[in-house]
Amino acid sequence: MSPADCTGAVSLSNRGSLDEESREWLRCLAGTGREGRGTADRDQALARLHGLLLGAARSELRRRSSVRIEGRERDDLAHQAADDALLAITSKLDRFRGESRFTTWAYKFVILEVSSKLGRHYWRNPPVQADADGWERIPDRFSAGPAEHAESRELAGALRRAVTEALTERQRDIFVAIVVDGIPLDALAAELGSTRNALYKTMFDARRKIRAHLVAHGYLDEKGGES
Amino acid sequence: MNGWQALERFLRTDPQDVGCERAMELLDIYVDAVSKEGADVTERRYPGIAAHLRACGPCGEDFAGLLAALAGDAP
Numbered sequence: 001m002s003p004a005d006c007t008g009a010v011s012l013s014n015r016g017s018l019d020e021e022s023r024e025w026l027r028c029l030a031g032t033g034r035e036g037r038g039t040a041d042r043d044q045a046l047a048r049l050h051g052l053l054l055g056a057a058r059s060e061l062r063r064r065s066s067v068r069i070e071g072r073e074r075d076d077l078a079h080q081a082a083d084d085a086l087l088a089i090t091s092k093l094d095r096f097r098g099e100s101r102f103t104t105w106a107y108k109f110v111i112l113e114v115s116s117k118l119g120r121h122y123w124r125n126p127p128v129q130a131d132a133d134g135w136e137r138i139p140d141r142f143s144a145g146p147a148e149h150a151e152s153r154e155l156a157g158a159l160r161r162a163v164t165e166a167l168t169e170r171q172r173d174i175f176v177a178i179v180v181d182g183i184p185l186d187a188l189a190a191e192l193g194s195t196r197n198a199l200y201k202t203m204f205d206a207r208r209k210i211r212a213h214l215v216a217h218g219y220l221d222e223k224g225g226e227s
Numbered sequence: 228m229n230g231w232q233a234l235e236r237f238l239r240t241d242p243q244d245v246g247c248e249r250a251m252e253l254l255d256i257y258v259d260a261v262s263k264e265g266a267d268v269t270e271r272r273y274p275g276i277a278a279h280l281r282a283c284g285p286c287g288e289d290f291a292g293l294l295a296a297l298a299g300d301a302p
Contacts, residue, residue, distance in 0.1 A: 005228055056296040064288065100255035104297060108255045111292040115285060142233040155230045185285050197247035200283055204240055211238035220235050 022102035025197060029093060048085070052103070054082040054111040060114045066127075066184075077117055085110035119186030127182075134180035135160055141179070158204075162213040163206075171206040172200055242284065245275035250286050258293045 015124035018026070057078035061067055069077060088109050096105055138159060141150030165171055177183045178199075185203075190194050214220045250257075258278050262267040270277035280290050 056299070059291045059296065063292065100259040104255040104259050104293070107293055107296040108251075108258075108289075111289050111296060112294070114249065115289055139230060142230045142237065151230060155234060159234065185283075187280055195247075196285055200247045200286075203291075204244065204246075207238045208240045211240075213237070214238070220231065220238075 005142045013101055018098040019101060022098060025106075026036055026093070026096070029090065046090070049106065050082055050086050051090070053079060053085050053106065056083060056107050056110050056155075057081040057114055059109055060160065061118075064114075064118070069121065071084040077114075077121065081113035085113045088113075090115065115186050116190075119184065119188075119190040122184060122187035134176070137182075138180065158219045159210070160213060162210040162217075166209045166213040167206050171202055171209070175206045175210075179205060241278040243275045244278040244282055245281060247283060247286050250276050250279040250283070251289065254286075254290060254293060256291065258297065261294065262297065 025045065028041045029049070031039055031042035047071060058075070061069065061074050061078055067074075071109040085106070089106050096102065135156055142155065156225075163175055174188070177188050178185060185196055185199055186192075189199050192199075211220065215222055252287070255274055257269060257273055258281075260272065264272075280287050
């Protein structure tokens with residue numbers, strides 16, 4: 001999937017292990033390929049790359065089963081993801097070190113843009129909850145099949161106590177939003193002006209503390225599984 | 228798997244887990260390694276990223292998306 005034939009004698013010494021296709025992309029996008037053809041080659045490569053990014057964004061929006069966006073709205077989202085990914089790629093071209101193929105590196109930008117845009121889009125039309133108390137759905141969340149009523153109540157009760165007693169207020173808010181209310185992590189990050197990484201770390205600590213609480217109270221054993 | 232086992236699996240954390248930022252920084256390298264050498268070899272080479280992609284739904288989705296994009300790109 002090369003951009004065009006714009007091979008030129010350009011020094012790419014800091015990216016010694018580059019494959020030829022990636023090398024060609026860089027030459028074309030930098031406009032340093034064939035003499036007198038730099039701008040034309042660059043424009044052609046940008047158009048080609050945008051087309052690839054747009055195709056990947058459309059496919060990714062179709063692939064994600066949780067996405068409830070159709071038609072023109074979905075295509076607009078794909079265009080926005082491709083446009084923003086292209087901007088990010090061209091501004092960070094000097095950071096590409098050739099540790100992966102150029103197209104893999106470039107596609108990563110558009111996949112991450114799709115995730116980010118879906119997170120923000122969630123709040124335009126959030127799903128309506130069937131009942132006010134998400135804790136009532138917790139047994140379904142952690143059950144592969146029809147659970148015994150008594151076991152379901154015990155599990156939900158134990159988890160709720162652990163959340164209340166073991167977590168900080170911030171950890172509790174994040175855990176309840178994601179696990180009890182079912183808000184996607186990227187959507188919550190967009191709403192709170194936070195990042196996926198920050199919320200994941202909060203959830204990581206919360207999961208560890210809840211597990212320790214359930215072990216200490218005899219619901220789970222130390223090695224894993226129920227006691 | 229009953230409810231308690233599912234809950235325990237969800238709560239289990241892996242100390243090798245590198246977090247979202249590092250996993251996404253290296254995702255393209257990880258995906259190329261999966262394409263070239265297979266998932267098992269890559270998981271052994273990058274255990275911290277593998278642990279994260281197993282535990283983090285959104286990053287796991289991005290991983291699957293990047294693999295799918297490259298599969299669609301193949302001649």
